[in-house]
Amino acid sequence: MTLTAEKKRQAAQQQYNALLDLCPARQLLEAISSKWVALVMLALMDGQQRHSDLRKKIPGASQKMLTSTLRSLERDGLVSRRVTASVPVRTDYELTPRGHSLLRIVFEMKEWAEENMDDVAASRMEHDRQKLAFN
Known part of the structure; x- marks a missing residue:
């Protein structure tokens, strides 16, 4: 029995972990x-x-890193x-269709970080305060 290209691709994806x-x-x-x-994709x-x-657009990015x-x-x-x-x-750069599909996820992570930063900062402060209290 011959597998179609799509079935082969699905079988290979099931092997990834x-x-x-x-x-x-x-x-x-x-x-x-x-x-x-993430920063380049957002830019x-x-x-x-x-x-x-x-x-x-990306302060702190060296030419080499970029x-x-x-x-x-x-x-x-x-x-x-x-x-x-x-x-x-x-030289110009732009996202490919595959890049755009990943951008949705990166953008959601960016939004999550911005929306939760205050709570995360409070958690960090509480954690650090407790750590100091035990030392």
Whole structure:
């Protein structure tokens, strides 16, 4: 019996378990859960951006970190890179359809963080206060 491409894909997906050390899904989860990945994706949310524009939108991102993150996102098919021959050369980045599908999750995490920051800060303060009391 021959399996269709979709059935083969479904069978392969059932074998992934990100809790296992050597699972490719775990490696992908590790890559996409980086704060720089989230910040770059959020910066690209409104469409195509130049490298210099991204650096302005993401304070604290060094040129090296931003370049490394963009290359990783491009390799994973989450970001596309377009070079335009001009003086100077223009390089633009934008989210691919796969990137947009992940952006929904990243955006929800951003919203959750912003909505819960006060409660988390209070929990941290209480935890630290209790820890000091026991020492």
